[in-house]
Amino acid sequence: MISNLINRKIFTLLKVQYSNMLEYRVEIALWAISGIIPFFMLNIWTNNNLNESINISDVMLSRYFLCAFFVRQFSVVWVVFSFEEDSLMGKVSPYLIQPLNPFFRYFAQHLAEQITRFPFALIIAFFFFIFNPESIWIPNLGILFLSIISTFLSFLIQFLIQSIVACLCFWTEKASSIERLLFIPTLFLSGLLAPVVSFPEYVKSWIYLTPFPYLIDFPANLLSGNETNISGGLTMQIAWILLLFPIFKKIWSEGTKKYTAMGS
Amino acid sequence: MNLRKYLKVYKKFLHTSLASELEYKTNILIDLITAILSLIGSIFLLSIFFQSNGYIGGWKFEQALIIQGIYTILNGITNTWFNPNLTEIVKHIREGTLDFVLLKPIDSQFFISLKRISPSGFLEIMLGFCLLLYCIKINQINLNLTFLSLCLITIICSICILYSLWFFISTTTIWFVKTWNATEVLRSFLYIGRFPLNSFSFSLRIFFSVFIPIAFITTIPSEVFLGISQLWKILLEVIVALIFCSTSRKFWLYALKFYSSASS
Numbered sequence: 286m287i288s289n290l291i292n293r294k295i296f297t298l299l300k301v302q303y304s305n306m307l308e309y310r311v312e313i314a315l316w317a318i319s320g321i322i323p324f325f326m327l328n329i330w331t332n333n334n335l336n337e338s339i340n341i342s343d344v345m346l347s348r349y350f351l352c353a354f355f356v357r358q359f360s361v362v363w364v365v366f367s368f369e370e371d372s373l374m375g376k377v378s379p380y381l382i383q384p385l386n387p388f389f390r391y392f393a394q395h396l397a398e399q400i401t402r403f404p405f406a407l408i409i410a411f412f413f414f415i416f417n418p419e420s421i422w423i424p425n426l427g428i429l430f431l432s433i434i435s436t437f438l439s440f441l442i443q444f445l446i447q448s449i450v451a452c453l454c455f456w457t458e459k460a461s462s463i464e465r466l467l468f469i470p471t472l473f474l475s476g477l478l479a480p481v482v483s484f485p486e487y488v489k490s491w492i493y494l495t496p497f498p499y500l501i502d503f504p505a506n507l508l509s510g511n512e513t514n515i516s517g518g519l520t521m522q523i524a525w526i527l528l529l530f531p532i533f534k535k536i537w538s539e540g541t542k543k544y545t546a547m548g549s
Numbered sequence: 550m551n552l553r554k555y556l557k558v559y560k561k562f563l564h565t566s567l568a569s570e571l572e573y574k575t576n577i578l579i580d581l582i583t584a585i586l587s588l589i590g591s592i593f594l595l596s597i598f599f600q601s602n603g604y605i606g607g608w609k610f611e612q613a614l615i616i617q618g619i620y621t622i623l624n625g626i627t628n629t630w631f632n633p634n635l636t637e638i639v640k641h642i643r644e645g646t647l648d649f650v651l652l653k654p655i656d657s658q659f660f661i662s663l664k665r666i667s668p669s670g671f672l673e674i675m676l677g678f679c680l681l682l683y684c685i686k687i688n689q690i691n692l693n694l695t696f697l698s699l700c701l702i703t704i705i706c707s708i709c710i711l712y713s714l715w716f717f718i719s720t721t722t723i724w725f726v727k728t729w730n731a732t733e734v735l736r737s738f739l740y741i742g743r744f745p746l747n748s749f750s751f752s753l754r755i756f757f758s759v760f761i762p763i764a765f766i767t768t769i770p771s772e773v774f775l776g777i778s779q780l781w782k783i784l785l786e787v788i789v790a791l792i793f794c795s796t797s798r799k800f801w802l803y804a805l806k807f808y809s810s811a812s813s
């Protein structure tokens with residue numbers, strides 16, 4: 286009975302948000318295009334033969350960056366910006382009355398957007414394969430399944446981190462600058478611009494304890510068939526989620542007590 | 550054009566926007582930290598590219614740092630002037646407040662491009678200059694007047710091109726209403742400016758110098774800085790800048806004909 290109710294709620298939310306997202310198809314296509322930085326990086330890597338030093342062949346590297354693009358497409362989170370706007374405009378007040386945590390709404394928004402973005406990402410991948418026909422490969426089903434899970438876990442980690450930052454809106458009103466600050470390590474350490482294997486030793490010694498390599502590097506390595514520690518990576522992802530979730534719950538309950546309903 | 554009137558108006562703009570921005574003091578502090586971290590991150594990334602054979606695209610690490618410095622300055626200028634103003638255009642058009650701008654007895658492009666300023670970009674500009682000074686030291690560049698004036702000319706041209714690109718995309722809002730993500734695409738392309746143009750493959754080099762002259766913006770001033778640029782490249786940059794500026798102006802006037810105010 287209860288699970289039925291939850292199912293109905295989730296499906297309704299998803300359906301509403303999906304149709305909402307479909308209205309802005311062009312916008313989402315543009316967003317998909319804005320994620321092609323990994324391909325430019327790939328171009329630098331292969332054009333200057335930089336991969337010789339890290340023992341990854343051209344083909345494996347191009348698969349890695351393609352996978353990094355895909356993982357990024359399906360783990361991008363922007364809940365801070367939505368929440369900041371809603372909280373500044375006072376839109377959070379009606380959400381709070383509903384018997385559903387407003388973050389479910391944002392969660393559904395993200396999922397709906399990912400579904401909308403999927404075809405565009407496929408088109409970009411198609412073009413990528415036209416230019417790099419030698420890098421075509423088909424991952425086996427088990428690996429594909431595992432990498433979808435780890436991409437989803439990476440999305441969850443980022444969603445939790447951003448939700449925690451978003452809750453800071455209750456105190457500071459503007460949380461997007463904190464998000465920009467957090468984005469810097471995400472950009473440079475997650476493996477979006479260069480695979481983590483290529484980092485110098487003094488970075489590699491501690492980076493695997495932070496959540497960053499598990500955001501893009503781990504799922505991308507898994508999907509592309511590069512060497513990676515599968516069970517260790519998944520464990521770390523789950524460990525980070527288990528660590529972040531109670532923090533989010535705590536900060537959410539503290540924050541709602543502080544909430545002053547701006548604009549009403 | 551009455552220059553004195555415009556200067557006076559601009560002084561007022563500066564005053565009001567600084568006053569309103571300084572209200573969020575912690576925000577500015579966080580932005581400063583973000584700027585520093587982002588510079589560290591990009592130098593870190595650059596050092597990864599150079600750790601294997603010391604050259605990319607014929608540039609040494611010390612030389613590539615100059616590109617990084619110029620990129621940082623330009624990025625600071627973007628964050629200080631272009632980004633806050635030109636994202637405002639989107640808001641003006643969505644809410645129909647462009648009417649008020651058009652009714653004012655000053656040039657509409659002047660008004661919407663310079664009205665706001667965000668002080669957090671200043672630090673980035675300063676950081677860029679410090680990096681450039683450091684580069685002068687490690688590359689043993691002799692400063693003289695012709696060289697400095699040429700540098701200044703090329704950098705001003707780069708700023709013009711950058712401004713025109715931003716302005717061009719923001720102007721398309723008049724037709725598409727929401728162009729948030731188009732600026733994201735531009736941002737991700739601008740990312741390329743951190744690397745020497747020669748480090749990309751031939752086709753991308755053509756794309757980034759003919760269609761969107763992004764690599765142009767930082768590579769040519771850096772070459773001038775090193776004293777290895779040919780005269781035709783400098784001339785080319787001046788011509789491109791002039792074309793971009795005049796086209797963006799014409800495009801704005803043309804676009805205004807299609808503006809139908811919202812909610813009135």
